[in-house]
Amino acid sequence: MGVTIDREGHEHPGFLWRNPEPAKAYDVVIVGGGGHGLATAYYLARNHGITNVAVLERGWLAGGNMARNTTLIRSNYLWDESAAIYEHSLKLWEGLEDDLGYPILFSQRGVLNLAHTEQDVRDSVRRVEANKLNGIDAEWLGPDEVVKICPIVNVSAQIRYPVQGATYQPRAGIAKHDYVAWGFARRADEAGVDLVQDCEVTGFTVDGDRVTGVRTTRGEIACGTVALCAAGHTSVLLDHLGVRAPLQSHPLQALVSELLEPVHPTIVMSNAVHVYVSQAHKGELVMGAGIDAYNGYGRRGAFHIIERQMAAAVELFPVFARAHLLRTWAGIVDVTPDASPIVGHTPYENVFVNAGWGTGGFKATPGIGWCYAHTIAQGEPHPYVAPFGLGRFATGALVDEHGAAAVAH
Template identity: 85%
Template sequence: MLETPNDPVLEALPEHPDFLWRNPEPKRSYDVVVVGAGGHGLATAHYLARNHGITSVAVLEKGWLAGGNMARNTTIIRSNYLWDESAGIYEHALKLWEGLEEDLGYPILFSQRGVLNLAHSLQDVRDSVRRVEANRLNGVDAEWLSPDEVKKVCPIVNTSQEIRYPVLGATYQPRAGIAKHDYVAWGFARRADEAGVDLIQDCEVTGFTTDGGRVTGVRTTRGDIAAGKVALCAAGHTSVLTDMLGFRVPVQSHPLQALVSELLEPVHPTVVMSNAVHVYVSQAHKGELVMGAGIDSYNGYGQRGAFHVIERQMAAAVELFPVFARAHLLRTWGGIVDVTPDASPIVGRTPYENVYLNCGWGTGGFKATPGVGWCMAHTIAHGEPHPLNAPFTLERFVTGALVDEHGAAAVAH
């Protein structure tokens, strides 16, 4: 579906995304099999071909291409994380985002409208200023704004000191923003397909064949496929796959709910996030308000919205944005996020010498898409981690070298 009726860039797109890639039958063997055709799986395939010349690649998807979390996220892109390790991989991703339309030859509607993280208490202020200084040390653009400066960036935010959670200031990353998630997936799929990668939909992995410390193939609903290397990029369903392989990962899967409003005239110029009130809001290119909440407290695979969450989100949004009080809810949904104990991802090797793991991104997966695809492709091609994903090994949960990003990732985003 086109975003607006009179945009010449969008009118140049095919009417249906299936025109952008083949739907081949799976071959009997590939050098690399990627499980999961979401953003991370597609980006990994693209960079395997683009950066390393590896094109004997199949990307397997149990449903339809990019129909999981890629279709269900809230599209926020930023790199203002606290720790050096996190800032490194997210900033690498942001730099790739800035040139991604040219690389893919496809419009992704990347809009660098900035992201505000509001502070509502003195502890919020201390933590936020600390993060701004850490970002600057890592070369990440970051500013601390007073309530009056917040009002200048986003005039519709309620900065009154009389409300339940008054705004005491905010961090601001000007280069942050949003992109059109479907177009991002289609762009990666198109380029991967052009390079010779097979994108195989309706192909669920049901098991693996092994020989000692190696995986020799993947069992699927469309037959067995031999594989030289296997990359698991299945987000919330990663633990299902690793159970088949006989090893456990410290990941829990939770539903994460979000919603959009009816179409509105442009009124919200940036992205606003709040941990205390716990809502985050942006305005999509068509005009709907995109809002998200925190992850559900229970484990599960439900992809539905729930009224009690909608009610809390609406109350939080109206407190921060009184102008939204008469807006109507259009639709609500849930995605499945995979959460690790330190709120940081797992990217790298596994107990099997030719199986690689990419999971645990929690609520931060979309913004990392090009960066983790780049690093994952390097890791697969060389058999060793890229320097940017080296800190995010599975072994850190044994050694204790955790990358605790609960502060920067406390609000789902």
Template identity: 75%
Template structure:
């Protein structure tokens, strides 16, 4: 039976949200129960008063990319459009734990983006200047300053790729991805929003170019607004409408080590050797690298990627050479030609898209929710996501973050 909106919470300390069956109709249906879908629903409710809404998830809530990323949060992007959106997200992160009244384990431990060549030094100094013009905290550090912030990092000049400096964003950091999803889900449940799991969207009902409902494995649902937030599977859904999207889906490899004592004080990212390393709250090292060039929806790792990733990590952090890998996995990232997201309207009335985040989706979560909710509620983009419209691929007004944003993250 459907959960009764507004019902009293059971007296159970582990209870966060109740099971919900889909109702026949809603004002808004959000397709995708990951971080972006949940955050969008939250800000639709809080900022725009819309609660007659369902979030549909084909599997379990936040079981896709939200549970398969490396949790890095930063805003030090080069281009104005990217910096504006990610900085808005970071400011929301800084108050989100208190707002949701839930322990997100948001830790502003800073992020180092290493430079290993003269060209990377020039690019890093340029990015610091651009960040400061946009009001973002950013510094350029020499090798000695890098070593002071992260003493366990190998900054020897004898390395194959010596550390020649780094950009530094002190306000950046990490958060616990599962806790972020659970915090949003609990808040949504208390506001009467239906969170429907194991409900796959299989098609759309339309009258001409107007969307009037969705078809799902749990029945048809009528609605005037459908918001797609399905990451790598967004193009599959759009194909049902004959809407081509400039997306490619790739596995993004990550892994964690056994639990270790706290030794790694920050987040370190390197493009030249292509690895990024942080230490989670429990003690495991969290490592990520670039996307696998092979197009796939597989949520598993590949040995050649793991080997390169570990080689890079050990070169930068020799003390980790004896650490044991505990588990590996992959998320399915959706990548656009300019490595920036698509968020906004579509040629179909009542259909909205949010996709193409590639490797930067988690850090943008609250900012996406805020801007996407505005777009859905007002049928026009928020000023921060206006540059990320679908039509930029025909007008040529690209937001080209290829190489500008640094290593995959």
């Protein structure tokens, strides 16, 4: 498992990272030990030399949404602002394994976003042209070309929603989510960052327009800067500070099949039947759909959602009709009114927020880690996240990705 070095230079063989007691004070406290929090800590150390940092995780590292997503990575978003941050992230993904020195099983197998109606076709072609203007690889394919990319897709004219074509991004892909988190955690730990597990933040100590410390289940910790990275529980933390943000938390369900022979060469997403399907490295099918309509923090599957996902998957892929469902789960996603994230300043001078990624958080992991670290270190938003400040909900300068981002992903 390798060797980690603590702050005093002592070696700890056999561990992926240290499990330290929290110190009394840090320059930066990151609340949330998922992919975004770990990536932010890593880039604070790597890009800015800031290592007196703690990542506080109420459970175990990467045990929240990072362990519960469907691992899709793409950048083919409609609006310039969204395309910029996701393309920045995809470029980092392409070199991340070498950067971290850790295998993440990044597989650029491409993504097909199916179009089933004339309006789907118009919207899809518009998105392809917008992607090209932003330097993002994107193509429009007819049904015959779709089958060449993914032979098992049902393009029959006799089904409920016949496939009229698809957008295709060849550089899209998947990665092993656990490995990604472990890679960031190892490198952050080696840089001297404290990764503190079983440490829930229960409140804050406030002095005027600054936060001077965080109250946790493991004692109070003084801090110079607080960076929130808690996904679906961000609104709970902001409530402690008296800050209202336009965030709603919803369960997002997914499921996997038994192990199958490699038959699915790419990622296929469909908004009309509302399912997306890829095949993981071991062979299981990974399937997901949209968020549950209700607000909640449950991490369970619900039969009516599972039934619709399976029906949609079988409609698009008849070859999977006899596959067995292995397990289901849900993550807690945080959704904003314009389906775009919130990144940047809060009303408190030294508190920053990174939230509202909805169903797109995993693919943004290295990109938002890079940009959030810059924002924290410089005290000003990185240009890629500047459009996503909390203030846009007062000015009306929204970045509305409803529908343009296709299906939940």
